[in-house]
Amino acid sequence: MSYVIAFVTGGLICAAAQLVLEYTNLTPAHVLVGLTVLGAILGGIGVYEPFLQVAGAGALVPVSGFGSSIAKGMLSEIKRLGWEGLFTGAFEITGLGLAAAVVFGSLVAVAAKPRD
Amino acid sequence: MKPQEYQQLVKENQPPRHVWKNVLLAFLVGGAICLVGQAVLEFVSGVERTTDEAAAVTLAIMILIGSILTGLGIYDEIAEQGGAGAAVPITGFSNTITAAAMEFRREGFILGMGAKMFVIAGPVLVYGILSGFVVALIKAVVLGHF
Numbered sequence: 001m002s003y004v005i006a007f008v009t010g011g012l013i014c015a016a017a018q019l020v021l022e023y024t025n026l027t028p029a030h031v032l033v034g035l036t037v038l039g040a041i042l043g044g045i046g047v048y049e050p051f052l053q054v055a056g057a058g059a060l061v062p063v064s065g066f067g068s069s070i071a072k073g074m075l076s077e078i079k080r081l082g083w084e085g086l087f088t089g090a091f092e093i094t095g096l097g098l099a100a101a102v103v104f105g106s107l108v109a110v111a112a113k114p115r116d
Numbered sequence: 117m118k119p120q121e122y123q124q125l126v127k128e129n130q131p132p133r134h135v136w137k138n139v140l141l142a143f144l145v146g147g148a149i150c151l152v153g154q155a156v157l158e159f160v161s162g163v164e165r166t167t168d169e170a171a172a173v174t175l176a177i178m179i180l181i182g183s184i185l186t187g188l189g190i191y192d193e194i195a196e197q198g199g200a201g202a203a204v205p206i207t208g209f210s211n212t213i214t215a216a217a218m219e220f221r222r223e224g225f226i227l228g229m230g231a232k233m234f235v236i237a238g239p240v241l242v243y244g245i246l247s248g249f250v251v252a253l254i255k256a257v258v259l260g261h262f
Contacts, residue, residue: 002154002158003151003154003155006147006150006151006153006154007147007148007150007151007154008147009150010146010147010149010150010151010153010205011142011143011144011146011147011148011150011201012143013146013204014142014143014145014146014147014198014200014201014204014205015139015140015142015143015146015200015201017142017146017200017203017204018138018139018141018142018143018199018200018201019135019139020200021199021200022133022135022138022139023135028200028203028208029212029236029239029240031200031203031204032203032204032208032209032212032236032239032240033239033240033243033244035204036240036243036244036247037243037244037247039244040244040245040247040248040251041247041248041251043248043251044247044248044250044251044252044254044255045251045255052171056154056157056158057150057151057152057153057154057156057157057174058147058150058153058154060153060157060171060174060175061149061150061153061174061175061178061205061206061207062146062150062204062205062206063204063205063206063208063209063240065171065175065206066175066206066209066240066244067244067247067248069171069172069175070244070245070248071247071248071251071252072168073168074248074249074252075252075255075256076168078252078256078261079261082261082262083262086249086252086253086256089252090244090245090248090249092168093168093171093172093175094172094175095172096172096173096175096176097172097175097176097178097179097206098241100176100179100180101179101183101209101210101213101214101237102213102233104179104180104183104184104210104214105183105210105213105214105216105217105233106217106229106233108183108184108186108187108214108217108218109187109214109217109218109221109229110221111187112187112188112218
């Protein structure tokens with residue numbers, strides 16, 4: 001059942017983003033930024049967390065889940081460290097993925113044959 | 117020709133758009149990627165101690181998958197069909213980083229690959245962090261965490 005929910009919620013978020021692309025002049029980069037900001041705001045005010053618990057990867061894997069992870073990390077680090085957490089928390093959950101993206105992205109770019 | 121007439125002409129000669137087909141494809145491709153993500157999340161949840169750690173590792177594994185598929189040239193084909201369904205999941209975020217690294221490598225490792233790797237992912241990070249910062253700051257002040 002969790003797989004069906006993840007498929008449907010993740011699919012709906014992507015379908016909504018596609019609708020925005022179809023009916024506006026925004027680029028995919030704009031839509032990615034918008035969804036991340038939306039996720040960070042909803043994560044910050046605590047709305048995204050119940051959504052994550054219901055939808056699982058359907059809420060986590062779209063970039064809105066990445067945005068909510070930024071805000072969630074900040075809030076938990078503020079509780080632990082105080083004001084410093086406002087800065088370190090951005091990478092508390094997302095840091096692993098970001099460093100992974102840099103490492104794997106570089107490795108792939110070096111290993112892959114350049115295409116024209 | 118008046119601007120309005122020109123606009124009309126452009127409209128008439130545009131290729132027909134398959135909006136609902138594209139939306140359906142975005143739904144299917146995005147859903148399929150999240151389905152894979154759910155399998156990863158459930159596997160990782162059995163190994164990691166907290167939900168935050170499980171989320172972090174799941175995101176990293178999806179980023180690895182996106183990166184490899186980009187290197188093999190498969191992600192471009194998925195993106196061609198899936199549109200936002202390929203761009204919106206975190207694999208698409210990873211795709212923008214890897215694709216930029218591959219594309220700009222020919223301009224050198226420092227000012228090419230290094231500088232331009234985050235050409236699309238950068239704004240996502242900047243505005244994600246800024247908006248999270250503002251909301252977390254307000255929440256922490258209101259709740260008296262400082």
